[in-house]
Amino acid sequence: MSKIGILDEHLTNMIAAGEVVERPMGVVKELVENSIDASAGKIEIRIVNGGLDSIEVSDDGCGMDKVDATRAFERHATSKIHETRDLWSIQTMGFRGEALPSIASVSKVRMITCDGTDSTLVRIEYGQIKEARPIAANQGTAILVEGLFYKTPARLKHLKSANVEANMILDLVQKLALAHPEIAFELYSDDRLKIQTNGSGSLQEAIMAVYGLEVARKSIPISFSDYDFRVDGYLVSPVITRSNRQYINVSMNGRIIRSLPLQKAVIEGYRQFMMSDRFPIVVLNITADFQLVDVNVHPSKWEIRISKEKALYSLLSENIEKKLKEATRPADTLLEYSRSETAETQPAAELSIPADLRFEEQQMTYTTEETLQRFNYLAQYHGRYIVAYDDENIYVIDQHAAMERCMYEEIQQQIAEKKVDCQPLLIPLVIEITPAQMNQLDRINEMLECINLKLEPFSLNSVVVHELPVFIERDEEKFIRELIDQITNDREMSVLDIRKEKIASMACHASVKFNSFLTVEESRRLLQRLSRCAQPFNCPHGRPTMLAISDRQLDREFKRV
Ligand code: ADP
Ligand code: MG
Numbered sequence: 001m002s003k004i005g006i007l008d009e010h011l012t013n014m015i016a017a018g019e020v021v022e023r024p025m026g027v028v029k030e031l032v033e034n035s036i037d038a039s040a041g042k043i044e045i046r047i048v049n050g051g052l053d054s055i056e057v058s059d060d061g062c063g064m065d066k067v068d069a070t071r072a073f074e075r076h077a078t079s080k081i082h083e084t085r086d087l088w089s090i091q092t093m094g095f096r097g098e099a100l101p102s103i104a105s106v107s108k109v110r111m112i113t114c115d116g117t118d119s120t121l122v123r124i125e126y127g128q129i130k131e132a133r134p135i136a137a138n139q140g141t142a143i144l145v146e147g148l149f150y151k152t153p154a155r156l157k158h159l160k161s162a163n164v165e166a167n168m169i170l171d172l173v174q175k176l177a178l179a180h181p182e183i184a185f186e187l188y189s190d191d192r193l194k195i196q197t198n199g200s201g202s203l204q205e206a207i208m209a210v211y212g213l214e215v216a217r218k219s220i221p222i223s224f225s226d227y228d229f230r231v232d233g234y235l236v237s238p239v240i241t242r243s244n245r246q247y248i249n250v251s252m253n254g255r256i257i258r259s260l261p262l263q264k265a266v267i268e269g270y271r272q273f274m275m276s277d278r279f280p281i282v283v284l285n286i287t288a289d290f291q292l293v294d295v296n297v298h299p300s301k302w303e304i305r306i307s308k309e310k311a312l313y314s315l316l317s318e319n320i321e322k323k324l325k326e327a328t329r330p331a332d333t334l335l336e337y338s339r340s341e342t343a344e345t346q347p348a349a350e351l352s353i354p355a356d357l358r359f360e361e362q363q364m365t366y367t368t369e370e371t372l373q374r375f376n377y378l379a380q381y382h383g384r385y386i387v388a389y390d391d392e393n394i395y396v397i398d399q400h401a402a403m404e405r406c407m408y409e410e411i412q413q414q415i416a417e418k419k420v421d422c423q424p425l426l427i428p429l430v431i432e433i434t435p436a437q438m439n440q441l442d443r444i445n446e447m448l449e450c451i452n453l454k455l456e457p458f459s460l461n462s463v464v465v466h467e468l469p470v471f472i473e474r475d476e477e478k479f480i481r482e483l484i485d486q487i488t489n490d491r492e493m494s495v496l497d498i499r500k501e502k503i504a505s506m507a508c509h510a511s512v513k514f515n516s517f518l519t520v521e522e523s524r525r526l527l528q529r530l531s532r533c534a535q536p537f538n539c540p541h542g543r544p545t546m547l548a549i550s551d552r553q554l555d556r557e558f559k560r561v
Helices: 009-020 024-037 066-071 084-088 099-105 153-158 162-179 203-211 213-217 260-273 309-327 360-364 368-373 399-416 435-439 441-451 476-489 495-511 520-531 551-557
Strands: 042-048 054-059 108-114 119-125 128-134 140-146 184-189 192-196 219-225 229-236 248-252 282-288 376-381 385-389 393-398 422-432 456-459 462-469 546-550
Touching (some): 009 099, 024 042, 024 099, 024 140, 024 162, 042 162, 066 119, 099 108, 162 192, 162 203, 162 248, 203 219, 203 282, 213 219, 219 309, 229 309, 248 260, 260 309, 282 309, 385 520, 393 399, 399 495, 399 520, 422 476, 435 441, 435 476, 441 476, 441 495, 476 495, 546 551
Parallel strands (some): 042 184, 248 282
Antiparallel strands (some): 042 054, 054 140, 108 140, 119 128, 219 229, 229 282, 376 385, 385 393, 393 546, 422 462, 456 462
């Protein structure tokens, strides 16, 4: 007897709901994206109890006529694509015609929509149309979703507390608002206003509304492009960090996306400016030819496939690093580390931008050279810090971090100029390696050629080194072993990576002694070396090299103003 049957529509909708709208956040995403597709200028979102009790999304978009108002809830009903080739150039957020029928199959939905001519109300409960009639309404669409998943207890059980669900929605709406500064968003959670943007089109104003004045003030505008991609947005100065990646906002053609590789590219750009366990705040809106992105790879469209992703990766990380180098300067970077509570009297986030927020251009004219040339040595403190001053600040410089930064840049330069000095070892160094590493010995040697380091086979599981670069002053064996591990663990690592970053960043560790007392002359020389660095404010691993206390702050602390 045959066993295969065809599932009925209600069941298929419920199954689709499982992937399209896993949780309240997914419902909000689908509804808001529909509003964006309807060219809304304003979108209001109201959630109760984390969306578990109700979710309402209202917009002032194009609305639907009375036929579409019910048709929208049929499976695969969409106004957005019509034929196969449309699938290769999707410009709208939606296109699968799945969201509304899926949502309506697992909740009670009430929709009021007006296209300027027809005004219609439709009510659907768990997949069944209960009511459809004319009603008085303003232009646009309002969709209310209640009792989500009440009839799908297995799903209900998987949801987190209302609080967690509400936070996910908050995060989502923040991202949507940042990807669409031209739309005014309002989010209310249990009747409390959580987010409000003005839809003026200014991304900096949206950033202020979402993350507050302090973050907006510290944002640096950036835009760059290559033949395929154009990137516009803001980098928040690395003095403000977060403990997770949630604040790295990347959108592609107006679509908010989750892309690990692109997040990594951003982090890579910030690497030298930030500790490795901290993450930046970034808002980047990427535009690309619609043909280059395949958005049809994930049911809720969080993930996309990007052709030429590698090129985009380097474009991002290189331009971000370059911009941060240009834009960080001590008075801006350093005061942050030493700012006291009393200085923390910034006005709360407002929607209008105060005049002093518009000063990015002038910040950048202040070059690092000028600033650091003015360093005057004062004293060494506890064998760890150097105290110095200039016209505006007192500086406390972390000797060790400063040395690391100097060594890092000096070694990078030696590598770039192919001028790495070597000295023979009195006793050759024998290093044990694994058979797998032995198999990659040629590759390892190719990578290490730039610092004149050569590993020769010694036995079945060991290699021998006869000569070392002079800059390695201690922990030679550990240094070489780490290099070998890094190269063999990361098969994607290129000769360029290793030349540009890896060696220098590891070598500076091996070349700096801890807590050594410096003479006045040595301290002065260190300050000079530091002032020649391209990026003097952080060690290569992201730690700050110095903090500054301004005259202004001293006056404030001593109650002179
Ligand atoms: P999709 O967005 O993939 O087309 P949906 O199920 O989300 O599928 O929506 C079905 C259709 O309903 C859309 O194609 C659109 O024509 C219409 N629609 C949905 N929401 C709105 C809205 N807020 N304003 C106007 N039309 C809408
Ligand atoms: Mg949709």
